[in-house]
Amino acid sequence: MKVLFLNGPNLNLLGTRQPEIYGHTTLADIERRVRERAHTLNVELEFRQTNGEGQLVDWLHEARGQFQAVVLNAAAYTHTSVALRDAISALGLPVIEIHLSNIHAREEFRHHSLIAAVCRGQICGFGANSYILGLEAAVSLNALA
Numbered sequence: 001m002k003v004l005f006l007n008g009p010n011l012n013l014l015g016t017r018q019p020e021i022y023g024h025t026t027l028a029d030i031e032r033r034v035r036e037r038a039h040t041l042n043v044e045l046e047f048r049q050t051n052g053e054g055q056l057v058d059w060l061h062e063a064r065g066q067f068q069a070v071v072l073n074a075a076a077y078t079h080t081s082v083a084l085r086d087a088i089s090a091l092g093l094p095v096i097e098i099h100l101s102n103i104h105a106r107e108e109f110r111h112h113s114l115i116a117a118v119c120r121g122q123i124c125g126f127g128a129n130s131y132i133l134g135l136e137a138a139v140s141l142n143a144l145a
Contacts, residue, residue: 001042003138004067005034005131006059007049008075014100022100025128034131041139053077053084060087060095069138070095071131078103078113088118094141098134099124 007027010017015026031047038045046067048059056077063070072095077084088095095118102125103110116122120141123133 001069001139001142002044002046002067003038003135004059004063004070005031005045005047005134006056006070006072006074007047008053008056008073008077009051011073011075012049012051021106023127030128030131033128034135037132037135041135043135043139045135053081056081057083057087060084060091063091063093067093068142069093071098071134071138072096072115072119073098073100073131074115075099078115079110081114085114085118088115094120094138096120096134096137096141097122097124098130100127100130101125 011027014022015024027049035045050056056074060070070093074081074084097113097115097119103113113122121137123130123137126133
């Protein structure tokens with residue numbers, strides 16, 4: 001099984017950006033932890049990060065035929081991007097939405113996810129462990145297929 005992890009804007013700043021919300025763990029630290037867990041599950045991973053909405057859309061399009069699931073932290077684009085929603089809808093693969101923080105316990109504008117309705121599920125509020133839970137959800141969905 002192959003799982004694609006896509007990371008949106010500002011996640012390259014993890015570890016230093018608002019550590020009171022996002023913690024001190026870097027994206028590289030998270031990737032290392034997820035790779036360790038994936039190894040025990042016999043799962044291949046690819047991690048990508050971009051600050052560009054269009055790049056995320058392109059990567060979703062490219063996922064067809066290469067991956068069995070996508071784990072997506074769309075970050076701020078979660079709340080604003082119809083383009084991501086449409087790309088997920090057209091993908092034909094399970095997409096698991098993840099967030100480090102509990103978006104429902106933050107500012108009002110973060111409470112609504114434009115992509116949630118077209119994702120298989122949403123995981124939020126578990127810090128770096130949201131990524132591990134996203135991986136395990138992807139594996140679980142593949143086992144059910």
